[in-house]
Amino acid sequence: MLKNTLLPVAEFCQRRAHFIGQMPNNSIALIAAGNEVTRSNDTEYPFCQNKQFYYLTGFNEPDAILALVKTDDSAAARSILFSREKDQLQEVWHGRRIGQQRAVTEYKFDDCYSLADIDQQLVALLANKSAVLIAQPTANDFQQRVLNWLAEIRKSARTGVKAPSSLIDCSDLLNEMRLHKSAAELDIIRKVNIISGAAHQRAMQQCQAGKFEYQIEAELLHEFAINGARQAAYGSIVAGGDNANILHYTDNDDVLNDGELLLIDAGGELAGYAADITRTFPINGKFSEPQAAIYQLVLDSQNLAIAATMPGQTFAELNCIVGEFLTRGLYELGILNGDLNELVAQNACKKYFIHGLGHWLGLDVHDVGDYQVNESRQQMRAFAPGMVLTIEPGIYIAKSDTSVDEKWRGIGVRIEDNILITANGYENLTVNAPKTINEIEALMAR
Ligand SMILES: [Mn+2]
Numbered sequence: 001m002l003k004n005t006l007l008p009v010a011e012f013c014q015r016r017a018h019f020i021g022q023m024p025n026n027s028i029a030l031i032a033a034g035n036e037v038t039r040s041n042d043t044e045y046p047f048c049q050n051k052q053f054y055y056l057t058g059f060n061e062p063d064a065i066l067a068l069v070k071t072d073d074s075a076a077a078r079s080i081l082f083s084r085e086k087d088q089l090q091e092v093w094h095g096r097r098i099g100q101q102r103a104v105t106e107y108k109f110d111d112c113y114s115l116a117d118i119d120q121q122l123v124a125l126l127a128n129k130s131a132v133l134i135a136q137p138t139a140n141d142f143q144q145r146v147l148n149w150l151a152e153i154r155k156s157a158r159t160g161v162k163a164p165s166s167l168i169d170c171s172d173l174l175n176e177m178r179l180h181k182s183a184a185e186l187d188i189i190r191k192v193n194i195i196s197g198a199a200h201q202r203a204m205q206q207c208q209a210g211k212f213e214y215q216i217e218a219e220l221l222h223e224f225a226i227n228g229a230r231q232a233a234y235g236s237i238v239a240g241g242d243n244a245n246i247l248h249y250t251d252n253d254d255v256l257n258d259g260e261l262l263l264i265d266a267g268g269e270l271a272g273y274a275a276d277i278t279r280t281f282p283i284n285g286k287f288s289e290p291q292a293a294i295y296q297l298v299l300d301s302q303n304l305a306i307a308a309t310m311p312g313q314t315f316a317e318l319n320c321i322v323g324e325f326l327t328r329g330l331y332e333l334g335i336l337n338g339d340l341n342e343l344v345a346q347n348a349c350k351k352y353f354i355h356g357l358g359h360w361l362g363l364d365v366h367d368v369g370d371y372q373v374n375e376s377r378q379q380m381r382a383f384a385p386g387m388v389l390t391i392e393p394g395i396y397i398a399k400s401d402t403s404v405d406e407k408w409r410g411i412g413v414r415i416e417d418n419i420l421i422t423a424n425g426y427e428n429l430t431v432n433a434p435k436t437i438n439e440i441e442a443l444m445a446r
Contacts, residue, residue, distance in 0.1 A: 002107065005058040006188050006271040012058045013108050015177065016068060016079050019056065022173050025072040028125060029133035029170060031056055032142040033064040046231060051363040052135040052174050054272055057081070059107055061098060063115060069125055080125075081109040082118045123152050127161045133170035172370070178362055179369030180386040185273065186420060189361070189388055190429055192229055192270035193277070193418055197432035199223035200264060200279045203238075204434065204444050209258035209283050213238040217252050220266050229268025233275060234365045236266035240283065242399040244412025247355060256283045261291055263412055267365065274365040276390050277430055278416035285444035287437055290407040294395050295437060297329040298413045301393045305357060309391065309419055309426040315371065315379035319357045322393050323347045335397070335404050352397060358390040361418055383421045388429070392416030 002009045023029060034050040049060050057066055064083040071077070086099040103112035113121055126132065126149055134146060146167065153163040181189065199220045206219045217238045224232060235250040241260035243249045256262060262283050267275030280295065282288070287295060301322045308321055326349035330336040336348050356379070360367035367388075371379040383389070394414030401409055417430035434440045 002058045004060055004271060006191075007058060007184050009058065009106065009108050011182065011184055012056065016056055017074070018177060019173060020068055020070055020077045020079075021074050023068065023070045023074075023077075023133060023170075024131050024168075025070065026129055027070055027131040027133060027168075028129050028164070029066075029068040029070075029135070030122075030146060031066040031068070031135050032138050033057075033059070033062055033066075035139055036062045048231075049272070050138065051178075051272065051368075052138075052171065055174065055178055055363060057107065059083070059098070059103070065115075065118065067122065067125060078110040079108075080121075081107070081112040082115050082121070083112060085114045085116065119149070119152070122149050126150065126164060127153050127156075129164045131166045131168055132164045133168045135174050136169050136171045171368070175368035175370065178367065179360060180384070181362065181388055181420075182386075185362070186386075186388070188271050188273045189275070189418070189420075192233075192268050192273055192275040193429040194432055195224060195227040195229050195270065196267040196275035196277050197430055198227070199266065199268065200277055200433040201443065203262075203264055203266075204279070204281055204440065205446070207256065207262060207281070207283055207285075207444070209256055211256050213240055213243070213252040213254050213256065213262075216256070216262070216264070217266075220264070224268035227268075229270040229275075231269045233267045233269040237264065237278075238266070239263045239412070242410040242412070244280065244414070245396045245398045245410075247396075258284050259288065261411060261413065263414055265414065265416065272363050274361060274363070274367075275418060275430075276361055276365050276416060277418065277433055278392055278394075278414045279433055279435070279440075280413045280415060281440045281444065286441060291411055291413075292437055293333055294397075294408070294411050295413050295415075297326065297333070298393050298395050298415055299435065299437075301325045301329070302391055302415050302417070305391050305393065306417065306419060306426065306428060309383065309389075309421065311382070311384055311421055311423070311425075313383045314381060315357060315389075318391070319379070322357055323349055323353070326353050326393065326395065330395070333408075335408060349395075352395045353393060354396060355392075355394065358392055358416075358419075361388045361390055385421050385423045387421045389419055389421070390416050391419055 031053050033053045036044045039045045067080040069078045081103050100112040150163045202219050202223045238252045239249040240256045240262050244263035263280045265278040305318045360369045372381040396412045397408045399410040420427040
């Protein structure tokens with residue numbers, strides 16, 4: 001295992017070899033690590049590695065650059081890392097560095113050089129190559145640095161040296177690789193789902209009217225961190241009552257009111273991989289009748305979508321299934337009025353189900369990978385074994401919505417699970433976060 005990655009180094013070597021196999025002949029790919037970002041004066045935000053760089057290296061230091069150099073033979077290609085030098089004083093103050101030697105022995109790069117040598121080395125490596133590949137997203141100044149290296153080579157044009165003529169964004173190649181998870185990646189995603197599910201359980205058990213949203217957030221973060229998921233994968237949404245109707249609510253500073261629902265959308269990050277789970281439950285432990293009606297409708301729609309998840313299925317089709325089901329359900333509850341067939345044809349539930357049904361999940365919480373969004377913006381990508389995605393229907397009725405009966409107002413419900421596509425169907429990775437009304441009420445009664 002490579003430290004902090006929970007993956008064998010061979011997995012990163014395979015990824016580089018696979019990527020190199022798809023690079024054009026006589027090209028070089030330059031993939032940059034993330035940089036540290038100032039939070040306040042001389043302190044930084046917790047470092048988050050650039051995920052494209054991390055995927056190919058497992059190397060977790062800032063500022064490094066990976067160069068994959070391919071001539072006309074993949075077997076002769078070289079993986080070269082540029083990284084920070086060992087520095088006793090810096091390491092005493094700021095932490096240990098891997099250094100160049102261990103980058104070669106432990107991370108299995110063919111060569112590793114100090115960042116101090118990068119200008120000279122890269123100008124030599126880039127000379128007479130046909131193409132340079134970079135991967136978005138990358139820091140803006142990195143693109144400028146690439147252009148500067150190319151300009152440096154052009155200065156020697158009269159000696160016969162030629163600079164690469166094309167600069168290609170290779171993120172599609174990487175994104176496509178990242179969309180299909182390996183067995184070892186799936187083990188990590190399973191683990192972080194269990195940790196995150198336990199955090200949702202803890203939130204339900206600790207919830208009480210009069211507490212503040214941030215106190216429940218603290219319970220989630222505790223459960224993530226104590227199990228090794230040191231960071232949340234994204235800003236936790238802990239939204240009581242009408243706050244649930246703000247989709248990306250992260251203020252988390254309101255008091256929790258008796259009789260209202262609490263929507264929590266939170267997942268930990270383990271070895272770079274995210275979980276993304278949403279649960280909605282009554283603050284006092286018992287669903288009111290209108291809350292239960294909306295909750296059961298959303299849950300039934302989610303179960304319907306999950307049951308239809310299998311290889312060959314698409315988000316577009318699942319959105320249709322859930323759209324029709326929610327529209328019929330809202331009509332039966334008297335929340336949507338008019339001609340049922342027309343409402344279904346218009347997908348009228350969109351008034352209350354205001355986001356898409358789900359997204360890819362992996363190193364990024366909204367993971368990379370083409371949805372094949374066509375002109376009508378339909379998500380036609382066929383699911384295949386090894387893809388991981390979320391299924392997260394929701395119904396949001398704002399407190400200010402006077403078009404519905406008062407009893408529905410201020411109810412916001414979302415239920416989100418993480419689903420792996422398998423050869424025969426699916427595996428629900430979100431196994432320990434209570435979801436039925438009975439399970440939730442039983443856990444909260446204890
Ligand atoms: Mn999500």
